[in-house]
Amino acid sequence: MLTALRFFLIPVYIIIFASGHMIPAFLVVIAAGVTDVLDGHIARRYGMITPAGQMLDPLADKLMIIAVIVTLLYAGHISWWAAGALFLRDLGMIVGGLILHFRGKKNVPANWMGKLTTVLLYGAIMFIFFQASFAEGFLWAVIAFSFLTSIVYAGAYRKLNPKQSSQPERPSGPEEPQNQKEA
Known part of the structure; x- marks a missing residue:
């Protein structure tokens, strides 16, 4: 239910941001972040984790995050390069996650790096909303950390879903010739 609320908050955020009300728009972003934390806590505490919820x-x-990136870019608050880096990373995670889900692969659970990346990204968004002088530099540090986190997740995925060999197993030991004539 909280996940559905977060989907609903996306157009609410866009409408409020587009009307020029930055603080209420920021509060919607914070509400989305808080409901994300609550949603995860409730699901784990009460055993309500489902495959649909995990996706x-x-x-x-x-x-x-993509809605925030696009609106901040449109308003001129972040550079094309920063928006592109964040967009590509998040789009890659969305598409990759969906592909893995529909191929029946095991999902990599959230780890501390992923959670820290999210907290740092929300911090960067806050600094951008309030036009802090260091916001752009902080955002780039978060972008770099987010790509490092993606590499860690890729490694965890490989451990969780080992590649299956398509070649038949070779017998151990020396092979004996098949067509050997006895004297």
Whole structure:
């Protein structure tokens, strides 16, 4: 239910941002972040983790972040390069996650690096909203950390889903010739 609320908050944020009300728009972003934390806590505490929730929860988060990136870019608050880096990373995570889900692969659970990346990104968004002088530099540090986190997740995925060999197993030991004539 909280995941559905986060999907609903995306157009609410866009409408409020487009009307020029920066603080209420920022509060909607914070509400999305808080509901994300609550949603995860409730699901784990009460054993309500579902495959659909494991797919939809990060999708709601990524779509909110993409909405924020696009609106901040449109308003001229972040550079094309920063927006592009964040957009490509999040789009890659969305598409990759969906592909893995529909191929029946095991999902990599959130780790401390992923959670820290999210907190840092929300911090960068706050600094941008309030036009802090160091916001752009902080955002680039978060972008670099987010790509490092993606590499860690890729390694965890490989450990969780080892590649299956398509070649038949070779027998151990020396092979004996098949067509050997006995004297």
